[in-house]
Amino acid sequence: MDISQLPLNALRAFEASARHTSFTRAGLELRVTQTAISHQVKALEDALNVILFKRLPRGLTLTDEGHALLPVLTDAFQRMSATLSQFEEGNFHEILTVGMVGTFAIGWLLPRLASFKAAHPHIDLRLKTNNNRSDILIDGLDFFIRFGDGAWHGTEAIHLMDAPLSPVCAPDLRERLRRPADLAGVELLRSYRIDEWPMWFKAAGVTAPNLRGWMFDSSLTLVEAAARGVGVALVPVAMFGQELQAGRIVQPFPITIATGGYWLTRLKTRAETAAMSAFRHWLLAEIEGARQAMAR
Missing domain, CATH: 3.40.190.10 (Periplasmic binding protein-like II)
Structure with missing residues (x-):
């Protein structure tokens, strides 16, 4: 197919609609009406002789053909934008x-x-x-x-570098942690990698307690919660040198594990x-x- 015959506005309308899964939100981004976006996408489908979207009562979903076209257009428009800027x-x-x-x-x-x-x-x-x-x-x-x-x-x-994990906590909490087994009596803050604490307890030679409660998707929020006394976090300590030096957090045990x-x-x-x-x-x-x- 000769791509010069495909209207650029229709390609942009499809790419924006696919990202937002909505003709309305695509129209807001491109500053045209929802109706204009819908007509442009339909014109593109007619030109390609394929269906790119399944029109549902509450939005859009891509067909296999739409899924194939989207990353190509996204990459092309991002490259054009980056070059022009x-x-x-x-x-x-x-x-x-x-x-x-x-x-x-x-x-x-x-x-x-x-x-x-x-x-x-x-x-x-x-x-x-x-x-x-x-x-x-x-x-x-x-x-x-x-x-x-x-x-x-x-x-x-x-x-680039290894990132061994080790427990950290607020200075006040450290007084309660004389040995690794004492961690069973405090709140253990977890990431979505649920195997990390069991691995650390195994390295420490201690049976892991039942793990439940607080869970975070970022080491940054884990450390902030630990610094505020919420519990003990297992984090890549090399990334938190400033917090350790400032005394906001302490490392109660030197035991580390390598998970990546x-x-x-x-x-x-x-x-x-x-x-x-x-x-x-x-x-x-x-x-x-x-x-x-x-x-x-």
Whole structure:
């Protein structure tokens, strides 16, 4: 099919409708009426001779054909937008979009961003934080720094650093924790990785208590809850050096467990740009410098 025959507005109408699963919300985004969006999508379906949406009483759902078309258009529109934005105000800037877990962003990256800006002033870095669950393509990410074992389908992963987990709590609570078994008598704050506390108790040589109660989807909120005396959190302590040094939290036991590490990932189908290469080299050099400094 000759894509030059496909109306651009119809492609934009479909892409926005698919993201929102709504003609109305797509119309608000594109500043046209819901009726106009519906007509444009219907025109696209007629041109392609396929059905892209199932129209339901309470919204839309994509057909298989719609699912196949959406990521291609999303990627294309994001690339066009990123390229055009490089020419804002008459100056050329390379844009680099990096997603990462919030723990790594606050605990490691942010204190070092000034050095990246000084070394690469022509690169506009855009950061997106999440709780390790993101779609590199749909979210328009060049890189995604994530926590895990490095095995993600369709991605190239470069190991950045290990992130052993250890309990932390408020200083007042530490007085009640003389030995690991004492943790059975306090509130244990959990992440959605439900195997972490059992693994830690096994490493400590103690039978794990029944785990229930508070659960969080971020180490940042886990540590904040621990610092406020809610309970004991099991977190990657290397990311919370400032809180430990300031005395907001303490590490009652030195026992750690390894459940994964931080990785720099990108889609294997994503060609590395000059900005991506610059960020990758800078990041690895910073990590190696920090590792050597700790060794000294």
